[in-house]
Amino acid sequence: MRLARIATDSGPRPVCLRDGRWHEVADPYADTPAFTGPAHGLDGARLLAPAEPRVLLGMAHNGAPGDRDLPLQAFMKSTRTVIGPDDPIVVDEGLGQVNVEGELAVVIRRTCRRLRPEDVPSAILGYTIGNDVTAVEQIALDDKLTQAKHGDGFTPLGPWIETDLGSGDVPITVRVNGVTVAEASTRQLAWNVSEQLVHLTRYLTLGPGDVVLTGCPFTLGPVKPGDRAEITLDGIGTLANPVRAL
Numbered sequence: 026m027r028l029a030r031i032a033t034d035s036g037p038r039p040v041c042l043r044d045g046r047w048h049e050v051a052d053p054y055a056d057t058p059a060f061t062g063p064a065h066g067l068d069g070a071r072l073l074a075p076a077e078p079r080v081l082l083g084m085a086h087n088g089a090p091g092d093r094d095l096p097l098q099a100f101m102k103s104t105r106t107v108i109g110p111d112d113p114i115v116v117d118e119g120l121g122q123v124n125v126e127g128e129l130a131v132v133i134r135r136t137c138r139r140l141r142p143e144d145v146p147s148a149i150l151g152y153t154i155g156n157d158v159t160a161v162e163q164i165a166l167d168d169k170l171t172q173a174k175h176g177d178g179f180t181p182l183g184p185w186i187e188t189d190l191g192s193g194d195v196p197i198t199v200r201v202n203g204v205t206v207a208e209a210s211t212r213q214l215a216w217n218v219s220e221q222l223v224h225l226t227r228y229l230t231l232g233p234g235d236v237v238l239t240g241c242p243f244t245l246g247p248v249k250p251g252d253r254a255e256i257t258l259d260g261i262g263t264l265a266n267p268v269r270a271l
Contacts, residue, residue: 087240121162130155206246
């Protein structure tokens, strides 16, 4: 099932794809979506970020199998960094090089704490594409990553949520201005989705719409104002965003 958020004359609306149209639903986090009546064509529908997280987490040290030798850790990102498809990533050129990072993003379905591995599937609504934009030259200056991870538009999400995606081997492709700059798969991550959510919910509560960026298996590339970044995940689609100067 494919879920999204679209802009309408009445404001943002959660929708579900059915019979080639976006149908509005009452609660996208319900076990079975309840359709409320209005429907919208695919052409011309403006897609928004498919989730509005209260908690937005990125996984650190999770880009290669060797990272299992390091502690499993996460960092917070401001939810104000979340943007949708075709919204701009804003770069302050005075802060040095900025990279886009293509990642599988997990969207949480229900309030959860201290998950066990067997609990994880029911806690997940689905998966979307995440772009964990990073001002890489700021990392060494701020070990809390505030300077590196919190720029305007530094977390594109979208274009929609796929609820039936297997997360163990999802190919990821990163393109800048149409040129492929990185390719990998989620199978290369040190810690899988289940391990990540079990770890995270030991320490904090996650709830409906919260998002976990699961890690960057070297799926990154440098960008500058004027560029266009595209992240493709097999089984989901492509998330594209322009890059502009602050």
